[in-house]
Amino acid sequence: MPRLRSPLLTAAAALAVLGSLAACDGDKSKSAAMADSGDPLAQYRANPKYKAFMAGEKMSGYVFASPETQAMQDDDFENPGMLAVQDGEEEWSKVEGAAGKSCASCHQDAAKSMKGVAVSYPKFEPKRGKLANIEHRINLCRTEHMKAPELKWESKPLLGLTAYVEHQSRGLPISVKVDGPAAPFFEEGKKFYYTRRGQMDIACAQCHEQNPGMNIGVENLSQGQSNGYPTYRLKWQSFGSLHRRFEGCNQEVRAEPYPRGSDEYTNLELYVAWRGNGLKSEAPSVRR
Amino acid sequence: MAADIKPRIRVPQTAKKDEIIEIKTLISHPMESGQRKDSQGKIIPRKIINKMTVAFNGKPVFEAKLEPSISANPYLSFFLKCSASGNLDFTWTDDDGSVYKATQAITVA
Numbered sequence: 001m002p003r004l005r006s007p008l009l010t011a012a013a014a015l016a017v018l019g020s021l022a023a024c025d026g027d028k029s030k031s032a033a034m035a036d037s038g039d040p041l042a043q044y045r046a047n048p049k050y051k052a053f054m055a056g057e058k059m060s061g062y063v064f065a066s067p068e069t070q071a072m073q074d075d076d077f078e079n080p081g082m083l084a085v086q087d088g089e090e091e092w093s094k095v096e097g098a099a100g101k102s103c104a105s106c107h108q109d110a111a112k113s114m115k116g117v118a119v120s121y122p123k124f125e126p127k128r129g130k131l132a133n134i135e136h137r138i139n140l141c142r143t144e145h146m147k148a149p150e151l152k153w154e155s156k157p158l159l160g161l162t163a164y165v166e167h168q169s170r171g172l173p174i175s176v177k178v179d180g181p182a183a184p185f186f187e188e189g190k191k192f193y194y195t196r197r198g199q200m201d202i203a204c205a206q207c208h209e210q211n212p213g214m215n216i217g218v219e220n221l222s223q224g225q226s227n228g229y230p231t232y233r234l235k236w237q238s239f240g241s242l243h244r245r246f247e248g249c250n251q252e253v254r255a256e257p258y259p260r261g262s263d264e265y266t267n268l269e270l271y272v273a274w275r276g277n278g279l280k281s282e283a284p285s286v287r288r
Numbered sequence: 289m290a291a292d293i294k295p296r297i298r299v300p301q302t303a304k305k306d307e308i309i310e311i312k313t314l315i316s317h318p319m320e321s322g323q324r325k326d327s328q329g330k331i332i333p334r335k336i337i338n339k340m341t342v343a344f345n346g347k348p349v350f351e352a353k354l355e356p357s358i359s360a361n362p363y364l365s366f367f368l369k370c371s372a373s374g375n376l377d378f379t380w381t382d383d384d385g386s387v388y389k390a391t392q393a394i395t396v397a
Binding site: 077078080083086156234237238 | 319
C-alpha cells in the first residue's frame with residue numbers, strides 16, 4: 001500500500017494544478033477578451049499602455065502585474081528596488097582588497113562604462129570556461145583585479161552592485177548571444193526549460209510557454225521573462241536575484257532547487273534571457 | 289543595523305502660496321513583525337518603525353502610528369497646504385529606540 005500511495009498523490013496533485021490552469025477566473029473583462037478570441041493574452045495586446053513592455057509576442061512581467069505593482073515600479077521614488085541601486089552606487093566606489101581598488105578605479109563612471117553591458121549577459125567567460133552572469137562577473141573582477149574575496153550570493157553588497165550595473169541598461173533591449181562558445185550552454189538551458197521535474201512533474205514551459213495569461217490558483221501566469229531582474233519582489237519583502245526566483249519556481253513544483261549561482265541556473269538564465277531578446281530591461285522592477 | 293536604515297523624502301522645493309503639495313516619504317527598514325521564526329525555530333524579535341511624525345516649522349502636521357503588518361520599507365505620502373516658507377522635519381521612531389531624521393526646506397513664493 002505505501003508503494004501505491006505516492007504515485008496516487010502525485011497524480012492528484014497534478015490534476016489539481018491542471019484543473020486550476022484550465023479554470024477561468026471571475027474577472028468579467030478578462031472573460032470577455034477570452035470569449036472574443038479565446039486567447040488570454042489578447043487583452044494585453046490590445047492595451048496601448050503595454051506597447052513599450054512588449055516585443056512582438058514577447059511580454060514583460062510588467063504586463064501581467066497588478067496596476068498597484070505597476071505604479072510602484074513606475075515611480076523611482078516609490079520603487080523600493082531603487083534602494084538596492086543606491087547601495088550599489090556606494091559599493092561601486094568602495095575600495096576593497098589587496099590591490100587597493102574599487103570598481104570605479106577601472107570602470108570610472110558607471111553611467112558611461114556600464115551602459116548596455118548587462119543586457120548582453122549571461123555570456124561565455126573564457127576565464128571560467130563556462131557562462132558568467134553579472135554576479136559571476138562582479139566576483140571575477142573582485143578576485144582577479146581587486147584581489148578581494150568573492151561576495152556571497154544574494155548578499156546585500158552583491159545584490160546592490162548587480163542592481164546598479166543592471167540599472168545602467170534600463171530601457172535598452174535585451175540582446176544575449178547564443179551562438180559560438182555559448183551554444184552548448186544555451187542548449188543545456190533549453191533542455192532545463194523543457195524538462196519536467198519535481199513531484200508535480202512540471203516543466204518551465206508548461207506554465208510560461210503554454211499557459212501565460214491563465215490563472216494558477218490566484219496567480220496570473222506570466223511568460224516568465226527575465227528582463228526586470230533583479231527585482232524587488234513583494235512576496236519576499238526584499239530585493240532578489242533571478243536565481244532566487246528560479247529556486248522559488250522549482251520549489252513550487254516540489255522539485256529540489258539548485259544552488260543560486262549554479263551552472264544549471266546560469267544556463268537557464270541564458271535561455272530565458274534569449275526568449276526575451278528585444279524586451280527592454282526594467283531593472284530594478286517590482287513584481288509580486 | 290542602523291547604518292542600513294536610510295530615510296528618503298521627496299518634497300517640492302518651492303510652492304505657491306496655499307498650494308496643495310504632495311510629500312512622499314520612504315524609509316528602508318526590514319519591519320520585522322515579531323511573528324516569524326528563524327531556522328532554529330526561535331522567534332525573530334519584533335523590530336519595526338512604530339511611529340512617524342512630520343512637523344512644519346515645529347508644528348506637527350502629520351503623524352502616523354505603524355503596526356507590525358506594514359510591509360518592509362514603508363512608504364507614506366500625504367498632502368500639505370503651505371502658506372509660508374519653512375522647514376519640514378521628518379522623524380521615524382524605531383522599536384529599539386533609534387530615531388531617524390530628515391529635514392527639507394520649502395520656499396513659498
